[in-house]
Amino acid sequence: MLAATPALAQDDTGIKAGDVLLRARAIVVTPNERSGDILPAFPGERVSISDSVMPEVDITWMATDNIGFELIASTTKHKADGRTGTTGSIGELASTWVLPPTLTAQYHFNPRGTVRPYVGAGVNYTIFWDEKASTGLTGAVGPTKVHMKDSFGWAAQAGIDIDLSKKFFLNLDVKYIDIDTTARLDTTAAGRQSVKLNIDPLVFGIGFGVRL
Numbered sequence: 001m002l003a004a005t006p007a008l009a010q011d012d013t014g015i016k017a018g019d020v021l022l023r024a025r026a027i028v029v030t031p032n033e034r035s036g037d038i039l040p041a042f043p044g045e046r047v048s049i050s051d052s053v054m055p056e057v058d059i060t061w062m063a064t065d066n067i068g069f070e071l072i073a074s075t076t077k078h079k080a081d082g083r084t085g086t087t088g089s090i091g092e093l094a095s096t097w098v099l100p101p102t103l104t105a106q107y108h109f110n111p112r113g114t115v116r117p118y119v120g121a122g123v124n125y126t127i128f129w130d131e132k133a134s135t136g137l138t139g140a141v142g143p144t145k146v147h148m149k150d151s152f153g154w155a156a157q158a159g160i161d162i163d164l165s166k167k168f169f170l171n172l173d174v175k176y177i178d179i180d181t182t183a184r185l186d187t188t189a190a191g192r193q194s195v196k197l198n199i200d201p202l203v204f205g206i207g208f209g210v211r212l
Helices: 006-013 084-089 135-141
Strands: 020-030 047-049 052-062 067-073 076-082 092-099 102-108 115-133 144-148 151-163 168-177 181-185 192-196 202-211
Touching: 020 076, 020 092, 047 192, 052 076, 067 092, 067 115, 076 084, 076 202, 084 092, 084 135, 092 135, 092 144, 092 181, 102 151, 115 181, 135 144, 135 181, 151 181
Parallel strands: none
Antiparallel strands: 020 052, 020 202, 047 076, 052 067, 067 102, 076 092, 092 115, 102 115, 115 151, 144 181, 151 168, 168 202, 181 192
16 A cells, blocks of 8 residues: 555646646737838838737647646737838838637657656737728828638647646647738838738747646
């Protein structure tokens, strides 16, 4: 009986196959944007994308002691600003909400330990919604409709779970998400303008999780 007690205690720590991990994080989304020119009317003029801070929820199912599958859901709001020239003088050109549901396959190191680093890779489908032209842009070129093309890309992540109790844990996580889109501006004065954007954000998160 004494010999069996440590084994039973060990089985109740960390994570194992069949566990479901639910996390809630605060995230900072920092785009690493590369912008094309705003064409055809504004060659040489490009845009930048703002950072965003929002909550995020994810759920992980452990297929084995080491391998899990995580689904990530959050939506963030970003602004697109002109950098130089005419659009630079306008400043904010448009805003959009971004919903990038992401599925990753993870490898968890040290699954039965109290400190468990992991790495993951997967795919994301990014949906742009509620796109709006800024008052500065509509004041300069008249009523404007904004549309941003949805994106399909890959994702990578690394993180660590640190047990606070047998059930609750602290989580630190960073992701890279591949997001490419084309923004289209249908304006009254300048006609249709398009700009290609590689947004490719890093997503830094900190939060708490529970083993269900």
